[in-house]
Amino acid sequence: MRVSYNWLKEYVELDISPQELAHKLTMAGIEVDSVEYLGEGIDNVVIGQIIDVVDHPNADKLVICKVDIGTDVLQIVTGAPNVVKDGKVAVAIIGCHLPNGVKIKKAKLRGEVSQGMMCSAQELGLDPKNFSEEQQTGIIIFQNDAAVVGDDVKKTLGLDNYVLELGLTPNRADCMSMVNVAKEIAALTGGEFRLPSMAIEETEGQSVSRLADVQIVEEDLCHRYVARVIRNISIGPSPLWMQQHLKASGVRPINNVVDVTNFIMMELGQPLHAFDYDKLADNRIVVRKSVQGEKITTIDEEERELDKDTLVIADAEKAVAIAGVMGGFDSEVTEETTNILLESAYFQGESIRRTAKKVGLRSESSARFEKGIDKAQSAAAADRAAQLIAELGGGQVAPGVIDVYPKPWEQPVITMRSERVNKLLGTSISCDDMKVLLRRLWMEVEEVETGVLKAKVPSYRNDLTSEIDLVEEIARLYGYGNIDTTMPKGEPSAEPITPEEILKTKVTKGLISCGLNEMISYSFISPKAMDKLLVTEGHPWRTYVEIQNPLTEEQGVMRTSLLPGLLETAAKNFKRRQLNLQFFEIGRVFLLSEDRLPDERVKIGAIVSGEQFNGWVQKSTPLDFFHLKGIVESLLQQLDVEDVEFKAAAVPEDYPSLHPGRAAEVILSGECIGYIGEVHPQALSNVGLQQRATVMELDGRLLLEHVNLVPSYVNLPKFPVVSRDLAIVVEDAVSADAIDELIREVGGELLKGITLFDVYKGTQISEGYRSLAYSMTYQALDRTLTDDEVSQLHDKIQDSLLEKFRAKVR
Amino acid sequence: MRDKLQEIKATALDELSKAVNLDQLESLRIKYFGKKGELTQVLRGMGKLSPEERPLIGQLANQIRDQIEEQLQVKRQDLEKVVQTKRLEEERIDITLPGRDFNLGTRHPLYQILDEIIDIFRGLGFSVVEGPEIELDYYNFEALNLPKDHPARDMQDSFYITEEVLLRTHTSPVQIRTMERKNSQLPIRIIAPGKVYRRDDDATHSPMFHQVEGLLVDKHVTFGDLKGTLLTFARQIFGQDRKIRLRPSYFPFTEPSAEVDVSCINCGGSGCRVCSHTGWLEILGSGLVHPRVLEMAGYDPEEVSGFAFGMGVERITMLKYGIDDLRLLFDNDLRFLQQF
Numbered sequence A: 001m002r003v004s005y006n007w008l009k010e011y012v013e014l015d016i017s018p019q020e021l022a023h024k025l026t027m028a029g030i031e032v033d034s035v036e037y038l039g040e041g042i043d044n045v046v047i048g049q050i051i052d053v054v055d056h057p058n059a060d061k062l063v064i065c066k067v068d069i070g071t072d073v074l075q076i077v078t079g080a081p082n083v084v085k086d087g088k089v090a091v092a093i094i095g096c097h098l099p100n101g102v103k104i105k106k107a108k109l110r111g112e113v114s115q116g117m118m119c120s121a122q123e124l125g126l127d128p129k130n131f132s133e134e135q136q137t138g139i140i141i142f143q144n145d146a147a148v149v150g151d152d153v154k155k156t157l158g159l160d161n162y163v164l165e166l167g168l169t170p171n172r173a174d175c176m177s178m179v180n181v182a183k184e185i186a187a188l189t190g191g192e193f194r195l196p197s198m199a200i201e202e203t204e205g206q207s208v209s210r211l212a213d214v215q216i217v218e219e220d221l222c223h224r225y226v227a228r229v230i231r232n233i234s235i236g237p238s239p240l241w242m243q244q245h246l247k248a249s250g251v252r253p254i255n256n257v258v259d260v261t262n263f264i265m266m267e268l269g270q271p272l273h274a275f276d277y278d279k280l281a282d283n284r285i286v287v288r289k290s291v292q293g294e295k296i297t298t299i300d301e302e303e304r305e306l307d308k309d310t311l312v313i314a315d316a317e318k319a320v321a322i323a324g325v326m327g328g329f330d331s332e333v334t335e336e337t338t339n340i341l342l343e344s345a346y347f348q349g350e351s352i353r354r355t356a357k358k359v360g361l362r363s364e365s366s367a368r369f370e371k372g373i374d375k376a377q378s379a380a381a382a383d384r385a386a387q388l389i390a391e392l393g394g395g396q397v398a399p400g401v402i403d404v405y406p407k408p409w410e411q412p413v414i415t416m417r418s419e420r421v422n423k424l425l426g427t428s429i430s431c432d433d434m435k436v437l438l439r440r441l442w443m444e445v446e447e448v449e450t451g452v453l454k455a456k457v458p459s460y461r462n463d464l465t466s467e468i469d470l471v472e473e474i475a476r477l478y479g480y481g482n483i484d485t486t487m488p489k490g491e492p493s494a495e496p497i498t499p500e501e502i503l504k505t506k507v508t509k510g511l512i513s514c515g516l517n518e519m520i521s522y523s524f525i526s527p528k529a530m531d532k533l534l535v536t537e538g539h540p541w542r543t544y545v546e547i548q549n550p551l552t553e554e555q556g557v558m559r560t561s562l563l564p565g566l567l568e569t570a571a572k573n574f575k576r577r578q579l580n581l582q583f584f585e586i587g588r589v590f591l592l593s594e595d596r597l598p599d600e601r602v603k604i605g606a607i608v609s610g611e612q613f614n615g616w617v618q619k620s621t622p623l624d625f626f627h628l629k630g631i632v633e634s635l636l637q638q639l640d641v642e643d644v645e646f647k648a649a650a651v652p653e654d655y656p657s658l659h660p661g662r663a664a665e666v667i668l669s670g671e672c673i674g675y676i677g678e679v680h681p682q683a684l685s686n687v688g689l690q691q692r693a694t695v696m697e698l699d700g701r702l703l704l705e706h707v708n709l710v711p712s713y714v715n716l717p718k719f720p721v722v723s724r725d726l727a728i729v730v731e732d733a734v735s736a737d738a739i740d741e742l743i744r745e746v747g748g749e750l751l752k753g754i755t756l757f758d759v760y761k762g763t764q765i766s767e768g769y770r771s772l773a774y775s776m777t778y779q780a781l782d783r784t785l786t787d788d789e790v791s792q793l794h795d796k797i798q799d800s801l802l803e804k805f806r807a808k809v810r
Numbered sequence B: 001m002r003d004k005l006q007e008i009k010a011t012a013l014d015e016l017s018k019a020v021n022l023d024q025l026e027s028l029r030i031k032y033f034g035k036k037g038e039l040t041q042v043l044r045g046m047g048k049l050s051p052e053e054r055p056l057i058g059q060l061a062n063q064i065r066d067q068i069e070e071q072l073q074v075k076r077q078d079l080e081k082v083v084q085t086k087r088l089e090e091e092r093i094d095i096t097l098p099g100r101d102f103n104l105g106t107r108h109p110l111y112q113i114l115d116e117i118i119d120i121f122r123g124l125g126f127s128v129v130e131g132p133e134i135e136l137d138y139y140n141f142e143a144l145n146l147p148k149d150h151p152a153r154d155m156q157d158s159f160y161i162t163e164e165v166l167l168r169t170h171t172s173p174v175q176i177r178t179m180e181r182k183n184s185q186l187p188i189r190i191i192a193p194g195k196v197y198r199r200d201d202d203a204t205h206s207p208m209f210h211q212v213e214g215l216l217v218d219k220h221v222t223f224g225d226l227k228g229t230l231l232t233f234a235r236q237i238f239g240q241d242r243k244i245r246l247r248p249s250y251f252p253f254t255e256p257s258a259e260v261d262v263s264c265i266n267c268g269g270s271g272c273r274v275c276s277h278t279g280w281l282e283i284l285g286s287g288l289v290h291p292r293v294l295e296m297a298g299y300d301p302e303e304v305s306g307f308a309f310g311m312g313v314e315r316i317t318m319l320k321y322g323i324d325d326l327r328l329l330f331d332n333d334l335r336f337l338q339q340f
């Protein structure tokens, strides 16, 4: 809502600056988004009158004007097509800066001196559409009586004014009215409020009840319909003061009738509609629902087909307006109109909201109906508008008024306990002070018993219905800033930190210390993302939770895996020439479920790709499968997970996006909690990542079942560790895991640790074989192991390996 | 014998003083104290002395041995020092060469701030609760006093899954879920961080963003308590000199409602570009829990009261780190992430 400061002064005494006013309103909950000075940047532009026009001797398209600006007569050369002798114009004099950045200097145009410029609307930073067609292509020419030579153009155009842009919350739609804003200001400043005159002068003649007939079919959707008829008017422009008020409010002046309806809407918040009385068949108004397929051409000259539920205003034959949203073209007020039927109605908000949405039209009137207008005021608004139309159009208001009012407004009476107010706010405001505060808000207040007030709410405050609403009003007027600052008393909440939170923290810290960077990607993905990742039809990753109304197809479904986001991020960074790519994300994926809500599962995802630069001391290391596997292993170790196994994953059946030879399931105590694997080269190329990448994804909930978040202390060993190495040559087919398992099995309790420190294939080893070198540590908890004991056990391990895997000692 | 000893002493001390390295020193030790060493030999010859002379010579021999040994020790220390000094000199490195690369990862800046927020409220006795990101219309709107067709629903354009299921538009549904779970027990002091979704995508809006919801329900909770709690928060996160101001506002699930501004962290309140020359920055919305919301969740608003607040984590992150482009937070550009 744009509120003109000058216009406001007509309704309330204002002795504070627009900026101060803005602050006061903001601090009272009527947020002022901006304060705009309409004449911003327009200085040294004055009204001048063209007293002479002669052709330019050296240019066909230019003329030389003599312009009287009161203090001087200037010679100005111009190419404007609409200069006319005696015309009053806006003259930018030498030294003036215009809003568009132009600086006016003394100049010679084709040899003739020019001492200024006559301005167009654009040059003054004004909306050309507010001016006549002729003036849109040329300069502004003022109506003779509308401008005084020598005046500052800001005064003439009403630009010496401020506009406060209100960002209204939905509960304060009443402030979409100048009068109601003025009332609010009066409550805040104590300034005197002045209601505009609602007096109406009816003429002799046929009464309105004989001229027209109103019938409301849908009483639930139309609670009130007031109609007045104004006769014998002539359509013309509205007066300058009205145009200026409308322009400041952002409304384009059209003609005296339409302008009055808009003026009253801005002033009182009551949307009005003016019909050409003579075009209403049978002079009837019927408020009804449309029939399926019913057509209406609206004033934007668009033919619209309606469904069966749209509230329309119809005459005896057809729909003539979409109620509260837009008028019909056929019954529109035109230059030829002489008789008017004026509508001032109350349409139910939800219905208008649905209609406006359906037909895709949001207007100043529909916005007001949607949020609820002042039902008690419809007749007064009609009176004031009819009177103004008659005055401005030289017509007569037909005697009487039609006021069909099936659901009259009932004034709410709210009981408020002063003690309750103070208890909630933490204040000690006296009951008398509360009375004063409520009365300032135009309520009738009565203390019905000690400390209990009954307040009658004014008709425009639809938002006030219960005691708590008045508590807020008291707090607002008392000032939030004046309420004492205290800390909550009482018991602290005793809920412990949940295992989920602890796990999340530990995993996050662990992955960061492993060098991974945390990323956040959108929870929605494109359904096509899974095509790129080679995910086949029927794969569980394809059973998405779909968004009905996504912003773009790219964000059409909820992610079922973190993989698309991880790969996209890696690819994006790769394109920015980042080569050491290490990311992780902890976030939810969404799986369809039998329940009303999908299954939301926290996943821990990571991607590594490229190589890690180690500086000058050491060669770079590849960010490959084993790098990420190492991270997973360290993480699981840190989480005290005992039984960890990596098992070759089924590709493409289960993991179609992975490299078939480089993919594993992560298995904890026999349960698969996720996967790790190199990304399939085809998938890499599909996402535009031109280097190998390895990814992993673990399920948070499943992981939680296997971790030990509170490790228990074990005594430190008191006896020394003995370490022995062992190198064997085995066939490639023998997995490291199998060897590891056998060593542990044979080694038993005394074997404390195994480290594989070398894997070798090459000239000294026959093809199809590889050499694995282990370092083993032995230790007993209760004694120092003898050399013999260790050797025996070590040999036993070696023998079992030789036997079971047909290994050779190297 | 006496002369012999004196002579050994003189020679030994002289030789010791001339030794230039530890090897020479070791040979001297063997020369005098070895099995066949000169001093050893002399001492061995003591048996031939008369009983009168033996103790006298013996005493002298011991004296001389101690003197030589002491000198040997001193010399060894000297020579060792020389060796060490030399070694240290040789081992000089170019300490200006860069250190070995350690590849540390980074916590996302948004979550660093979230961690801070959580820490602050934990310190105030709040515990952390989470709720589903895909919500029932009931929890997201209806139970928050936002019935169907409520005009305020327009403030939050939603992504729908079905008519009754949507991506939550705020973390406020966790308030309701918590109150239901608590089953009219008191007190409730929770914060609920998480992702939320709205159909908005431009320079200052992201369709997915993060909020932290707070809820305190107990007997005798006042609007003043809300102010105190938020002031504590603002000072802890933005600095001790911060002031806050509450402006009346409207949320269907709180009343009285307030927008909360903090004095500008850039200019301190005098007005600058960051605060659009107002001196204030809007950081969160809050209010007393609406009686109808308490009622729907099974609490008697005559008996208990509460306050709730909700803040955007992106906004606070951008303010604190001086980030001027929201999109950076979800672009995952390494060059950005590694700045934090």
Ligand SMILES: [Zn+2]
Binding pocket: B264, B265, B266, B267, B268, B269, B270, B271, B272, B273, B274, B275, B276, B277, B279, B280
């Ligand atoms: Zn500032």
